Amino acid sequence: MLLKKKDLPEFDYLENWPAHYFEIKNAIKRKDYLEKAMELNLDPAHDGYRMKLLKKRFFSENKKGTADSFMLAWIMIKAAAASNSFMLKKQTRELENNLRNLCLYDFTPENEDEKQVLDEEWNDFARCYLASCIESKSYCSTLFNMVPLQDKAVAKKIVAEINLVTLTYPAAFGLEEAMAPLRQILIFTFCHMIENGSSYWNL
Numbered sequence: 001m002l003l004k005k006k007d008l009p010e011f012d013y014l015e016n017w018p019a020h021y022f023e024i025k026n027a028i029k030r031k032d033y034l035e036k037a038m039e040l041n042l043d044p045a046h047d048g049y050r051m052k053l054l055k056k057r058f059f060s061e062n063k064k065g066t067a068d069s070f071m072l073a074w075i076m077i078k079a080a081a082a083s084n085s086f087m088l089k090k091q092t093r094e095l096e097n098n099l100r101n102l103c104l105y106d107f108t109p110e111n112e113d114e115k116q117v118l119d120e121e122w123n124d125f126a127r128c129y130l131a132s133c134i135e136s137k138s139y140c141s142t143l144f145n146m147v148p149l150q151d152k153a154v155a156k157k158i159v160a161e162i163n164l165v166t167l168t169y170p171a172a173f174g175l176e177e178a179m180a181p182l183r184q185i186l187i188f189t190f191c192h193m194i195e196n197g198s199s200y201w202n203l
Contacts (some may be wrong), residue, residue: 013033014036017043018043018046026065027065027066028064030054031051034054035051045113046117049109049113049117050117050121053103053118056103057121071128071129072101074102074165076098077169077170081169092173099175103118104182122181122185123188126185130194139154139157140154151195155197159190166183166186
């Protein structure tokens with residue numbers, strides 16, 4: 001379908017660390033391997049910040065690795081954008097909180113090493129988000145899931161959603177610049193994951 005097919009070889013996740021880090025889909029297992037890598041001092045320049053982001057994304061506020069706070073924040077922004085609420089102060093507060101949960105607001109990397117790790121984390125979220133759309137029967141169909149959408153229609157639907165969540169809605173609160181780093185990564189990832197991805201954007 002839309003996603004480019006990719007054959008993944010068998011490998012040891014610690015081999016050539018951290019090349020295969022995000023291929024560990026289970027957050028608890030990912031944390032275990034990251035702890036092992038830190039014990040072995042495989043990537044000391046990045047692993048400490050990598051652990052900080054992993055905990056914020058999957059283990060903050062008593063979460064146990066089963067919920068992605070990045071994805072939850074995305075869903076909450078999307079829902080708010082689709083609502084007809086006129087409670088501007090509340091909406092602004094909720095948007096700022098969701099931006100914090102995405103590490104976009106009041107969360108600045110202290111150096112280039114941390115920026116690289118944060119970009120990688122956002123890139124992983126972008127891949128997870130796009131895969132969740134493409135693999136969802138309800139997202140890729142209409143009329144009560146009875147009529148599948150064509151690939152082009154699904155791609156345009158994702159583009160519209162990215163524009164809504166990362167540009168149109170935050171712009172209403174003057175927060176589009178805060179969302180810009182994640183928007184850039186989402187567009188980049190879309191163009192590399194989706195067949196003819198760049199053709200759906202006015203780049």
